[in-house]
Amino acid sequence: MNLPAGARLIALGNDVTLLQLDSGSCSATLSLLGGQLLSFQPYGQQPWLYMSPQALLQAGKAIRGGVPVCWPWFGPHPTDDGAPAHGLARQQLWTLQAVLREGDAFHVKLQGPDWQGLAVVLEYTLSDHIDISLHTRNDSTQEQTFSAALHSYLAVGDSRRIRLHGLEGAVCEDKVGRRYSRLPAQALTLQGEFDAIVYSEADVLLEDPQWQRRLRISRSGSASVVVWNPWQDKAARLADLPDTGWQDFVCIEAANAGEDSRLLRRGQPQPVLPAEPGVSGPRTIPGPCLSATLADRVYCTPSRQHGVEVDSL
DSSP: OOOOTTEEEEEEETTEEEEEEEOSSEEEEEETBTTEEEEEEETTSOOSBOBOTTOOOSTTSOOSBSBOEEBSOSSSOSSOTTSOTTBSGGGSBOEEEEEEEETTEEEEEEEOOOBTTEEEEEEEEESSSEEEEEEEEEOSSSOEEEOEEEOOEEEOSOTTTOEEESOTTOEEEETTTTEEEEOOSSOBOOSSOEEEEEEOOSOEEEEETTTTEEEEEEEESOSEEEEEEOHHHHHHTOTTSOTTGGGGEEEEEEEEOGGGOEEEOTTOSSOEEOOOTTOOSOEEOOOOEEEEEEOSOOSSOSEEETTEEEOOO
């Protein structure tokens, strides 16, 4: 494959190959193992994604950090206790189908592993923002249900100080408390282990006073968003995460998870739900897709960096 200027493939061995991208205004690294975005950083800014320094890059292992792809199930397999958590896509090799460059933007397309007649494709656009789209197609002879998530580890200055806006009052499935509950009416702050499927289509604004910035997480084709941070005790039990690593990220994941799992009919290229009463045929819903952008105002000296407006408050 002929790669555009600023793109190169690096073979690490152990069946791990990285795609490095540098547009002159931002840099990014993807792994063909898992089809996973590992890093993204516009020049002059802090990294947007957290990557554990203890992450394992080897076939058959999930990579801790970046944006792991949970597919074709999220969480434990619904019927097979021996199946890997969060599906098989993040542990297998993906095929690089295209790398294109348009100005300072890179467009990358990857084909993932098939599973029982389900096919999956990832599309990335990386410029002054991140766009990720996950497409699932049912090539089998029967209807199939799947769930998925773009498990983005967003880098922060200190997870104890961040505030998440946009999910106020939303219903959530609390995995820590093992119950359904409703989020507070004010911005969400983290005060301990947090693991919840939040049923909302709203944008999430990540306010980070330590790094003086705000990131906006937008989604489409996703009526659920997973928010996760392991906090101190659980982080200490994760071999591929430093004991203090929980302070450096929060996961805000575009998802089709829990009650937002999707049904695909035979030959259907997009996720569909069962037809509503009185409505003939399937209801087509695209996604899940995730877009991360720098919000229009952050706490810093007025300037302009790489086409992104940066203003003081």
